[in-house]
Amino acid sequence: SLDAKQPIPVRVLAASALGKAGENGAPAIDPLCACLGSDDDKLRWHAAFALGKIGAAAVPALQVALRSTEPQVSCGAADAMGWVGPGARAALEDLKTMASSSALAVRLAVHSAVAKITGDASAGLPMLLEALKEQDSGSRVSALERIGQLGAMARESESALLPCLADPSGEVRAAAALALARIEATTPETIEELSRLLADLEPEVRANAGIALASLGRAAEPALPALRVAWHAKQPRLAAIAKAAVERISSLAESQK
Numbered sequence: 001s002l003d004a005k006q007p008i009p010v011r012v013l014a015a016s017a018l019g020k021a022g023e024n025g026a027p028a029i030d031p032l033c034a035c036l037g038s039d040d041d042k043l044r045w046h047a048a049f050a051l052g053k054i055g056a057a058a059v060p061a062l063q064v065a066l067r068s069t070e071p072q073v074s075c076g077a078a079d080a081m082g083w084v085g086p087g088a089r090a091a092l093e094d095l096k097t098m099a100s101s102s103a104l105a106v107r108l109a110v111h112s113a114v115a116k117i118t119g120d121a122s123a124g125l126p127m128l129l130e131a132l133k134e135q136d137s138g139s140r141v142s143a144l145e146r147i148g149q150l151g152a153m154a155r156e157s158e159s160a161l162l163p164c165l166a167d168p169s170g171e172v173r174a175a176a177a178l179a180l181a182r183i184e185a186t187t188p189e190t191i192e193e194l195s196r197l198l199a200d201l202e203p204e205v206r207a208n209a210g211i212a213l214a215s216l217g218r219a220a221e222p223a224l225p226a227l228r229v230a231w232h233a234k235q236p237r238l239a240a241i242a243k244a245a246v247e248r249i250s251s252l253a254e255s256q257k
Helices: 008-035 041-054 056-066 071-098 104-118 125-133 137-149 151-166 170-182 188-199 203-215 217-231 236-255
Strands: none
Touching: 008 041, 008 056, 041 056, 041 071, 056 071, 071 104, 104 125, 104 137, 125 137, 125 151, 137 151, 137 170, 151 170, 151 188, 170 188, 170 203, 188 203, 188 217, 203 217, 203 236, 217 236
């Protein structure tokens, strides 16, 4: 089902199923690596994720893919190694070699992977934070997404991410909201800024702000007044997100009294 002759939706479904199979998907390592060269973003993501879930058995093939002259293949291989985690330590030298790639996307993927594999945010976070200064908004979004994927070990980056909530690009503001939630940023300033974004001009920014506040749980209790206003918004999606956020935060606050 991963054969290039198959329609993209069929290949995506196959890759998705292999991601759920974990180590049992090992016989499909080579076909999945081939999918990393697809023009379809969704297929590349699911293939990389499946390879990551297969684990250490996929690392040798991923080391070969990492050296591809096609940036999207190298990115996919690095992402997969990041999902493998510590089991991909054998590839660290290869990743570090690629850390000076001319392609920013590859550098972002490689630094993120090194941080995940080593469990050391300082091994990749500085470069990801530096990318927040890129003029291209898409690059800033990619950096924010990768910072968010590092989770709590990137919590020290909270102060660097906060200015992104005021970025001229709505996509960047939306990505920053989720990134702050994923690194478990709970300072009063973050909660205040996320609350402010519930009234942003961009629908995706408003929605992500609500999702972020909900995920932060009781720490987001000061945002309840703004969330209750958003609960009655005319936009059904925002109203539903705000309602769920109010209920979750209120429930957690009540249970922890």
